[in-house]
Amino acid sequence: MSQSVYTMGIDIGSTATKGVILKDGSEIVGKIVIDVGAGTSGPKRAVEGILEQAGLAREDIQYVMATGYGRNALEIADFQMSELSCHARGAYFLFPHVHTIIDIGGQDAKALKIGDGGVLDNFVMNDKCAAGTGRFLDVIAHVLEVDVSELEELDAKSQNDVAISSTCTVFAESEVISQLAQGTKIEDIVKGIHSAIASRVGSLAKRVGIQDDVIMTGGVALNQGMVRALEANIGHSIHTSELCQLNGALGAALFGYQKYQNKAKKEARQAK
């Protein structure tokens, strides 16, 4: 009887660590999000937590693939790949018609162009400034004294859009403070912030060339206010999944499965 093959993908971002365990390259048997990333205890906790959840030991995992900003530091990984390819692969698994991916991560925003069959065709990333990244939202949420998870709800309440023109984190912070001083409602500021990010990230997507289906991945995709703002900016509807934050880790686990299979095939050829 052939045994099941388990592969693990660990996506170590700048602000969170995500993990997925796949059985036979198709069934998710473990998933985890730890809210600290590279250089913290996050990666170790993610690996331990996800193994426990799936009731498996490290030895049961045939292939561990690391991705994300902290990918080079994961000792137990068999291989590492960029989060670009992993996001492409993960999104293709979830949405077979994907052609454009917009991913807003902790310190990067990127737009990926996906060819038929889910291959990464091209990508554009933000410059090193934090404008248009998850970090930007964190800073603004802090100024507004709300949790990032509340942004979606606040956005939905807004009746008036206020224009926040700057996407520089520091400048936007002072713009927000001055809006607050003028008595502008928090929900309108939140909506304005979402539009500001959307215009920044939308232009990345336009540069890479937008084609349906458009998928948004990364933790920020959980915020439907942000998704709506982006849809309005790019003029395309955007699909998300509840697994969007795990998308990079899922792609990594899928690549792990592919690598495992290639290796197995090679070994079988050599044995002949």
Next chain:
Amino acid sequence: MAKKVLEKIPGITPRPVEGHKPAAAVLRGVVDAVYGDAWDAKQRGELVGWSSSKFPIELAKAFDLQVVYPENHAATTAAKKDGLRLCNTAEDMGYDNDICGYARISLAFAAGEPTDARKMPQPDFVLCCNNICNMMTKWYENIARIHNIPMIMIDFPFQNTKDVSEEKIDYMVGQFEHAIHQLEELTGKKFDEEKFNAACDVANRTAAAWLKACSYMAYKPSPLSGFDLFNHMADIVAARCDVRAAEGFELLAEEFEQSVREGTSTWEYPEEHRILFEGIPCWPALRPLFEPLKNAGVNVTAVVYAPAFGFQYDGIREMAAAYSKAPCSVCIEDGVEWRETMAKENGISGALVNYNRSCKPWSGAMPEIERRWKEDLDIPVVHFDGDQADERNFSEEQYKTRVQGLVEIMDERKEAREAAGEEVYTNFDNTKPTDWSKPTI
């Protein structure tokens, strides 16, 4: 973790041409000699000038003047990791962090901030022209002001058409005549036509040898890496009219020829991929720039910056036309054609672009040029934030991710093309050789 680091292929190190030193060592010696000559001249009480890299230096050579090059000096200072200190000094003097890093380093040095990166005498006059960029005019004006010395300026109007018109040539030749007059006043000598013609002959010989050396990147595998050319650029900038540079480049071309015959290369790694590198390298970060490429077997076989210094011409009018062309001073149609032709000639399958924060003219046109590459050549193009001199504007980690993404795309495409029995690199159809300085009058 299994981290892929490519091993050198044993036994393919190139050897020097029989009876000669390695060309790289010869060429290093030539630049040192140029700066040494300038020091000697200074010591003898002769005039020494600072020149912008694309000033028609043949004019000054007719007067036997010694000149050195602030851009080259700044690049060396940055490569030796002393650029940031000088940038800071310039900023303390009031120069903005947003202006070109070469200018900041040079202005700090001109104002007396010492650096051991390369010994360069202070100037008695400056030679400036704006065929490189307009920012340069202000930079050299300020040097002239700091030292209270004459500035000889030649205005090259931006090349917004593919052809250089007769009127423009008239305008530029008029300025050459005025510059000659200023040089006569400066030196108290008469313009020596014979010396001028001799300087032009050497400049043409140097350019021909340089372009020939650059052309060896077309071989598969290439006998060199484009990064080598960056190292040799000091000569084509600082020693164009020096017969020692012509000889050095001829030797370099001979060495590449020998490498092709013997299957050796300065790129001693498997050539998994070949790419075009656009822009000036980040001099303080050459290693971080090179390592991720090397580890993935990515050889740079097309660089726009290097051959753009090979001016070939016949007579003063063609010289004016040739000097009016530089990577950031030509219209976008020419810019695209230069680069795409080079991409095809040198067989690449991807491109990496430095969005140079120091150099606005260079970076300004890149998004459109990049878009055309994707469309016309169907290659993945990836850009990163960099700076040729100011290390604060380059993030190694972000660069690595972008390179890895590029390599992963090229890997996928290579596999698919190989499986379909197709040529992996940009095809050679309809390629006509790039004539970098083709005078179009």
